[in-house]
Amino acid sequence: MLTIRKQTTDTGVTPQQLNREGELLFERGELESALEKFVHAYELDPDEPETCNNLAVCLWQNGEPAQALLLLSRAIERNPHEQSYIINGGQILCSVGKFAEAEGLYQSHLNDHPDDAVVRGYLQQTRDQARVPVTAPATVCAAASQGEVTRDFSFADITLADIPDELRTALDKGSEPETELQAQWQRDGVLLLEKFLPDDLIECYSELRARLKQPGGWRCPAPYLYYDQIKEIGLYKELTAMYEHLMGNPMGMHLNLTGWVSTERKWHQDRYLNPSPVGNHYVAVWMALGDIHPDSGPFEFVRGSHRWPSMEQDLLLRHYPAEMRLRDSWPTETQYDVHRICEEEMARRGSQVEQLLAKKGDVLIWHANLMHRGSKPNVPGTPRKALICHYSSINHRVDMPAKKLFQGRWGSGWYFDLTVAMSDEERI
Ligand SMILES: O=C(O)CCC(=O)C(=O)O
Ligand SMILES: [Fe+2]
Secondary structure (H helix, E strand, O other): OOOOOOOOOOOOOOHHHHHHHHHHHHHOOOHHHHHHHHHHHHHHOOOOHHHHHHHHHHHHHOOOHHHHHHHHHHHHHHOOOOHHHHHHHHHHHHHOOOHHHHHHHHHHHHHHOOOOHHHHHHHHHHHHHHHOOOOOOOOOOOOOOOOOOOOOOOOHHHEEOOOOHHHOOOOOOOOOOOOHHHHHHHHHOEEEEOOOOOHHHHHHHHHHHHOOOOOOOOOOOOHHHOOHHHHHHHOOHHHHHHHHHHHOOOEEEEEEEOOOOOOOOOOEOOHHHOOHHHOOOEEEEEEEOOOOOHHHOOEEEOOOHHHOOEEOHHHHHOOOOHHHHHOOOHHHHHHHHHHHHHHHHHHHHOOOOEEOOOOOOOEEEEEOOOOEEEOOOOOOOOOOOEEEEEEEEOOOOOOOOOEEEEEEOOEEEEEEOOOOOOOHHHOO
16 A cells, blocks of 8 residues: 655756656556656645646555545646546446435536536446446447446456457467477467577667667657668567567567666456457567566566467456446556456466566567566666567458558568657657
8 A cells, every 4th residue: 555755855856847757657567666756746745636647547556445535636736627636536436336416526627627528528438338328339249248347357357268360360260280390389379589689689688779868769669660770680580580480470560668677567367458359460569678687677478378368358348337448548447357357267276487587689589469467676776678579460450451561681571561650859
């Protein structure tokens, strides 16, 4: 449980700055670090409504709705006309089943702002949510059960035991492996390839990355669009060949996680984070750019869990207010609930968790449905020099039509030519 201290020491940083930094961290899913910033801002000025609001959202995510509500009521008291505080307050109230209070909050705001269509939408939805069970969207398999809006769901509630054949690769469908590597992939859903990356390729990327003075890496999720050094390593010829060998399709890169500290992303599978037509035609790789220290929050996984039922975005999101799916931050906002059900499932199955204590140059490739996480560091801030890249089959990623073939010094491979901005401050 988090206790909030009032502190008077001033380090020159303002609550506004801390709030901006915390918001960026929150958007990137780094909840703990965001929380630290907001707590610091609160220590400097506990009456600043923006701080109270931000801290409240974090505490809610941390499973502390009562504290969150106290803070939000203070934010609303200080700035009663701020729409986002009203919406956050209403959502927290709904999440703990206090629908009448949420309605009251929305209604009193609407008395002052009768034209606020957004809050009116929330009010309507709260009424619906309080009374009517939510039905599954048409795209969800007919077999999916109809559930109530409640965050008390189980792994079985949001997973499909069988995904359609076209969403599975040949090896997933049980085709006979032709090599030992394919057999391992089919059995384990994870492949560790030791000393796979050449030192000079690691140096080429590390020299670039070291120039960025942000432990969390680029906030831009696709920095490969800006730097060939990332294309060189992410599309290294041996990797490209390995993906095609395992997946049966050419794979295109579209996401990089470039932090040199753990992401602290909670337990999950990756497939549900992507549009459903991508299915299992998706792969991710963890590259060790140095030896990984056990205190740094190593990558953890459950071997063979790719054969467990598969989490489904639609089945998950129906347990939240309808507009959740419109928010880019839904994966972050739902990750604690996902974590809980994954841990429950792992306990039910008596699963063994493995930790990747990789050495420099090792790579680990994992399946879209493998249960994994970036663990919490034993010693916060311990460096974890890694690069994580994600890829989808160029024949299945219909939402990313533009793709290009990169030809570099260390080989060639596909990447998706996305339009993703990078702020000036992180251009190096
Ligand atoms: O930080 C990690 O090790 C895992 C991150 C992760 O879940 C992912 O890249 O899909
Ligand atoms: Fe992941």
